[in-house]
Amino acid sequence: MRQTAERLRLTGKRISVVPTMGYLHEGHLSLIRIAKKKSDVTITTLFVNPTQFGPNEDFSHYPRSFERDLSLAHSAGTDYLFAPEASQMYPTGYSTYVNVEGVADVLEGKSRPGHFRGVATVVTKLLNLTKPHVAVFGQKDAQQVAVIRRLVRDLNIDVEVLVVPIVREPDGLAMSSRNTYLNAEQRRQATVLYQALVLAEQRIKQGVRECSKIIDEMKSLITANSSGQIDYISIADNNSLQELAALQLRQSVLVSLAVKFGTTRLIDNIVLLV
Amino acid sequence: MRQTAERLRLTGKRISVVPTMGYLHEGHLSLIRIAKKKSDVTITTLFVNPTQFGPNEDFSHYPRSFERDLSLAHSAGTDYLFAPEASQMYPTGYSTYVNVEGVADVLEGKSRPGHFRGVATVVTKLLNLTKPHVAVFGQKDAQQVAVIRRLVRDLNIDVEVLVVPIVREPDGLAMSSRNTYLNAEQRRQATVLYQALVLAEQRIKQGVRECSKIIDEMKSLITANSSGQIDYISIADNNSLQELAALQLRQSVLVSLAVKFGTTRLIDNIVLLV
Numbered sequence: 001m002r003q004t005a006e007r008l009r010l011t012g013k014r015i016s017v018v019p020t021m022g023y024l025h026e027g028h029l030s031l032i033r034i035a036k037k038k039s040d041v042t043i044t045t046l047f048v049n050p051t052q053f054g055p056n057e058d059f060s061h062y063p064r065s066f067e068r069d070l071s072l073a074h075s076a077g078t079d080y081l082f083a084p085e086a087s088q089m090y091p092t093g094y095s096t097y098v099n100v101e102g103v104a105d106v107l108e109g110k111s112r113p114g115h116f117r118g119v120a121t122v123v124t125k126l127l128n129l130t131k132p133h134v135a136v137f138g139q140k141d142a143q144q145v146a147v148i149r150r151l152v153r154d155l156n157i158d159v160e161v162l163v164v165p166i167v168r169e170p171d172g173l174a175m176s177s178r179n180t181y182l183n184a185e186q187r188r189q190a191t192v193l194y195q196a197l198v199l200a201e202q203r204i205k206q207g208v209r210e211c212s213k214i215i216d217e218m219k220s221l222i223t224a225n226s227s228g229q230i231d232y233i234s235i236a237d238n239n240s241l242q243e244l245a246a247l248q249l250r251q252s253v254l255v256s257l258a259v260k261f262g263t264t265r266l267i268d269n270i271v272l273l274v
Numbered sequence: 275m276r277q278t279a280e281r282l283r284l285t286g287k288r289i290s291v292v293p294t295m296g297y298l299h300e301g302h303l304s305l306i307r308i309a310k311k312k313s314d315v316t317i318t319t320l321f322v323n324p325t326q327f328g329p330n331e332d333f334s335h336y337p338r339s340f341e342r343d344l345s346l347a348h349s350a351g352t353d354y355l356f357a358p359e360a361s362q363m364y365p366t367g368y369s370t371y372v373n374v375e376g377v378a379d380v381l382e383g384k385s386r387p388g389h390f391r392g393v394a395t396v397v398t399k400l401l402n403l404t405k406p407h408v409a410v411f412g413q414k415d416a417q418q419v420a421v422i423r424r425l426v427r428d429l430n431i432d433v434e435v436l437v438v439p440i441v442r443e444p445d446g447l448a449m450s451s452r453n454t455y456l457n458a459e460q461r462r463q464a465t466v467l468y469q470a471l472v473l474a475e476q477r478i479k480q481g482v483r484e485c486s487k488i489i490d491e492m493k494s495l496i497t498a499n500s501s502g503q504i505d506y507i508s509i510a511d512n513n514s515l516q517e518l519a520a521l522q523l524r525q526s527v528l529v530s531l532a533v534k535f536g537t538t539r540l541i542d543n544i545v546l547l548v
Contacts (some may be wrong), residue, residue: 002432010284095376096394096428101369120370121429128430154370154394156402158276 001082005131013040017132019123022046022083023063024072027138027167029176032076034164035136043130044078050086051097052118058263063180082130089125098124100147100154103241107253108143108267111231111258116147123148127157134160138167140174142254142269146241166268168194174268189226193259196221197270200235200255201265204272209247211235214255222259231258231265238271247274275356279317279405281444284534287314290499291406293397296320296357297337298346301412301441301449305348308438309410317404318352324360325371326392332537337454357405363399372398374421374428377515382417385505385532390421401431408434412441415449416528416543420515440542442468448542455538462539463500467533470495471544474509474529478546483521485509488529505532505539512545521548 008015015065016039018031028044035042046069053059066083073081104116127135135152137145145163152161167175172194173187182190196218203214215233222228236243238252247253256269281287292305302318304484309316320343327333340357347355371391378390401409409426411419419437426435441449446468447461457463471491477488489507496502510517512526521527530543 002430006432036381050456093376095426096372096374096425098429099373100372102367103369118534125428128432130434150367150429151370154278154368154399155372156399158402158405224348241427 001044001080001084001129002131004080005129005179008041009131014134015039015041015043015130015132016134016136017043017045017126017130018136019045019047019126021048021062022069023065023177023180024069025167025175025177027180029072029076030167031136031138031164032078033075034162035134036077038134038136038162039132041080042078042082043082043132044073045130046073046081046083046120047089047126048086049089049118049122051090051121052115053103054114056111057112058178058181063177065177066144082126089122092123093189097121098151100150103143103146103150106131106241106243107234107236107256108258109234110119110258116144117206119144120147120151124155124157127152127159132159133166134162136162136164139163139269139271140176140267142256142271143241146239154185172198178264178266182261186227186264189228190259190261190266192222192228193257193266193268194228195225196233196257197268201270201272204247204253204274209274211244211246213234218257226259226261228259228261233257249274275317275354275358275403276405278354279403280479282315283405287408287497288408289313289315289317289349289404290408290410291317291319291400291404292352292410293319293321293400295322295336295451296343297339297442297451298343298456299449299451299453303346303350304441305410305412305438306347306352308436309408310351312408312410313406314355316352317356317406319400320347320355320357320402321363321396321400323363323392323396325348325364325395326389328386328388332452332455337451356400357402358533363396369499371395372425372429374424377417377420377424380417380515380517381506381508381510381530382532391420393418394421394425397425398429398431401426401433408436410436413437413543413545414440414450414541416530416545417515420513428458431435446472448540450540452538452540456535460501460535460538463502464533464535466496466500467531467540467542469499470507470531471529471542475544475546478521478548480528483548485518485520492531500533500535502533502535505534507531523548 016035036051098120290309372394
């Protein structure tokens with residue numbers, strides 16, 4: 001992969017990369033289509049990265065479908081699909097990890113210790129292997145985006161980070177490979193996540209500035225309309241990801257949440273300008 | 275620097291980099307000369323990296339002489355001298371660190387907690403900034419070499435790591451910017467470090483296989499002939515850096531030591547094939 005990427009760079013090609021864990025859905029395909037528009041050659045990486053899963057998380061049964069992914073990625077316009085084995089990415093004796101402090105320690109990082117260490121490490125490796133001019137990520141993983149922006153800036157990695165809006169099902173549910181875990185009733189109830197985010201948007205537009213008040217309303221909505229167990233609901237500064245008590249005019253705000261339906265943990269978010 | 279390096283790569287130039295903390299001596303110059311032979315364009319970096327110094331170490335008074343370094347690096351054949359400010363390398367909000375576990379936790383890493391985190395982080399940054407085909411390091415910092423080899427392999431960095439033998443003063447003392455701290459008497463006594471390494475070499479050639487026996491002899495030699503305070507003397511496997519109890523035939527062994535003369539801490543080493 002690295003030799004191919006180097007050869008492409010030397011012939012003046014502009015390379016884009018779309019890092020994924022596979023089981024591609026319309027969200028991923030939108031990333032690939034945009035990547036294709038922004039470059040001469042698009043590489044999609046497909047790697048279920050063990051180091052970003054906790055010991056009690058769903059690594060072993062994370063959904064996989066290589067042939068389907070290959071076909072979907074190709075149809076969306078990818079030129080290369082890079083799908084290494086875990087034993088190639090982390091051979092015996094492997095011992096180097098990239099830590100992004102601060103922005104990685106809140107929200108998902110608090111609920112999933114070690115998750116962003118795994119993300120930062122594998123993204124650094126994938127960027128070194130694919131040598132892209134532009135790397136494309138989905139806004140769905142809002143904190144991942146913040147961590148990667150920080151990582152790229154701090155380690156002086158020569159790549160443009162491009163972030164693509166969330167793609168949603170017709171009823172508002174954010175596309176996710178993990179939606180496949182939901183049973184019919186959970187799937188129906190899961191629409192409440194986006195409804196709670198829209199509620200927050202309405203309240204902020206109506207002039208509510210006290211975050212705890214908005215979060216309480218979101219909680220009530222979710223609890224009243226689903227059996228989902230709320231992991232967190234957060235209103236934070238969109239750059240630092242530090243939680244806010246009160247909103248200020250013209251502040252860019254990330255409203256995000258994580259809710260469990262049975263053993264399936266879903267996340268969603270919305271970015272708002274107050 | 276990164277734009278210059280990218281431009282050089284695109285025109286097909288082979289780039290070498292020699293990372294240094296400045297206050298150049300004949301050891302550094304030998305690195306630059308070899309780098310020049312191995313490439314079309316040689317970049318010497320000069321950066322006293324704050325993150326690899328402990329709170330009670332000599333960062334603030336580490337010797338600096340920019341004009342002299344510039345002239346020496348130029349005369350040895352460097353094409354570029356890259357000398358960023360600490361505030362450029364670690365701007366406000368900086369929070370990403372590279373950790374190499376295992377090989378970084380023993381010897382110098384044990385005596386200087388955080389040291390190799392700083393080294394691994396700054397080397398990753400400097401490689402991203404200078405985009406070299408070959409990076410040249412001195413064997414003087416034997417463990418640093420092991421850490422960087424691990425880092426480059428683990429993070430899939432596309433660079434050849436080239437290691438150059440220690441350059442010594444006529445009386446055997448390894449060249450080091452820190453030798454400038456020594457007073458005349460300490461400077462005279464400091465030759466005992468290399469004498470102790472030569473003693474270890476002799477004993478191993480004579481067939482001694484018990485490491486503790488060799489180390490005891492080295493300690494006696496140093497204590498009898500100097501006022502140096504021994505931090506550690508180690509006989510370790512040259513790849514894993516794990517300490518050995520007994521030597522095995524055809525094993526590559528790193529004999530290394532750290533000794534303090536007053537507040538000045540000197541290190542030296544020798545690699546032997548048993």
